[in-house]
Amino acid sequence: MSESECAVYKELREREDRAQAAWASFLYRNENKPKLSKKAKRKHQKDEREAYERAHKARLAHVKTCPACKSSS
Numbered sequence: 510m511s512e513s514e515c516a517v518y519k520e521l522r523e524r525e526d527r528a529q530a531a532w533a534s535f536l537y538r539n540e541n542k543p544k545l546s547k548k549a550k551r552k553h554q555k556d557e558r559e560a561y562e563r564a565h566k567a568r569l570a571h572v573k574t575c576p577a578c579k580s581s582s
Contacts, residue, residue: 532557
């Protein structure tokens with residue numbers, strides 16, 4: 510799919526990219542930082558993953574309903 514000119518799509522895509530970057534940076538965090546407990550680490554990772562999934566689903570839902578995004582696919 511080519512990139513849409515829709516402003517809402519671009520904002521949702523940027524939100525998804527930021528959420529994915531936050532999740533990935535947590536997964537590959539610098540080992541010099543203080544280590545979290547295993548429980549805290551699992552909770553944080555779950556929160557980051559869920560934020561990414563919500564952003565991804567919002568963007569996909571927008572693409573299905575937006576006429577500008579539908580026409581560019």
